[in-house]
Amino acid sequence: MVTLLVFPGQGAQRVGMGHDLYEAFPSAQDTLSEIDEALATPLSRIMREGPEEELQRTDITQPAILAHSAAVLSVVRDHLGPIVGAAGHSLGEYSAYYASGSLSLTDAVRLVRRRGELMYEAGTLQPGSMSAVLGLASDAVGTACAAASTATEVVVPANLNSPEQTVISGDPRAVMRAGQLAKEAGAKRVVPLNVSGAFHSPLMTHARPGLEEALGAVTFRDPGFPVVANATATPITTSAEAITELVHQLTAPVRWVEVVTRLAAIAGSEFRILELGPGTVLAGLVKRILGPVSVRSLGTAQSVEEFLHDAV
Numbered sequence: 001m002v003t004l005l006v007f008p009g010q011g012a013q014r015v016g017m018g019h020d021l022y023e024a025f026p027s028a029q030d031t032l033s034e035i036d037e038a039l040a041t042p043l044s045r046i047m048r049e050g051p052e053e054e055l056q057r058t059d060i061t062q063p064a065i066l067a068h069s070a071a072v073l074s075v076v077r078d079h080l081g082p083i084v085g086a087a088g089h090s091l092g093e094y095s096a097y098y099a100s101g102s103l104s105l106t107d108a109v110r111l112v113r114r115r116g117e118l119m120y121e122a123g124t125l126q127p128g129s130m131s132a133v134l135g136l137a138s139d140a141v142g143t144a145c146a147a148a149s150t151a152t153e154v155v156v157p158a159n160l161n162s163p164e165q166t167v168i169s170g171d172p173r174a175v176m177r178a179g180q181l182a183k184e185a186g187a188k189r190v191v192p193l194n195v196s197g198a199f200h201s202p203l204m205t206h207a208r209p210g211l212e213e214a215l216g217a218v219t220f221r222d223p224g225f226p227v228v229a230n231a232t233a234t235p236i237t238t239s240a241e242a243i244t245e246l247v248h249q250l251t252a253p254v255r256w257v258e259v260v261t262r263l264a265a266i267a268g269s270e271f272r273i274l275e276l277g278p279g280t281v282l283a284g285l286v287k288r289i290l291g292p293v294s295v296r297s298l299g300t301a302q303s304v305e306e307f308l309h310d311a312v
Contacts, residue, residue, distance in 0.1 A: 123197020
């Protein structure tokens with residue numbers, strides 16, 4: 001059986017994240033300490049102790065989630081078997097490239113910190129909001145967004161997470177209009193999200209030049225296995241493609257349903273999917289998209305210990 005890896009994105013953070021891994025596994029402790037040194041910031045302490053408002057800062061949240069994923073990977077890497085593909089949700093795509101050998105740990109965490117800074121700055125320059133639309137097909141959500149957009153206020157589908165869960169993003173008033181139209185079309189709920197900007201929408205355009213510069217300043221190698229891109233759901237096998245897709249990702253939707261479907265197609269008939277990092281959200285989405293497949297979340301010391309025990 002072959003292995004596919006998926007990595008979570010922003011929203012999975014919480015105070016205390018990774019602390020049990022730090023205490024249980026020397027390799028996780030070494031990984032988190034290396035990240036602290038690379039960032040010249042006590043990131044592992046902020047992950048462990050907070051305060052909450054600091055952990056929720058985009059420039060802290062994004063490297064914290066990658067750090068958690070990297071800590072898990074450091075423990076389980078030798079027990080994963082053949083890895084034939086990977087994907088990550090939004091910033092998790094950087095974790096996937098790190099896992100594939102495209103980026104060093106230092107470059108990966110510095111990149112996502114810079115990405116977080118740039119996204120926050122873009123949100124300050126052009127304030128936006130996001131809402132999750134639940135219980136309505138993505139095509140219908142797209143129709144609501146198109147109807148709610150104007151020449152000066154735009155809203156778009158930003159995260160196509162499952163057949164009936166879509167996050168919308170854009171100018172606040174347009175997001176509100178689209179949410180109301182979605183409810184009128186039959187959505188069960190529309191939930192505003194606590195974010196600092198309209199991620200994966202045209203409002204993030206201000207962040208593109210800075211991210212292009214940051215990506216161009218690091219050593220980016222061809223991935224050791226295909227990474228399915230968020231924006232196009234295509235398997236990426238070269239560094240040039242990867243850099244292009246990571247810039248594109250800023251303003252394009254996360255096509256998670258298509259990503260997971262393409263990932264499964266790469267693997268063929270017998271595979272397992274492992275979610276590495278905080279939370280279990282992606283495992284739940286995978287089941288909604290693919291049905292009864294082998295999927296497992298590895299984010300706590302207990303879940304990792306159980307996985308290692310089963311791998312013996």
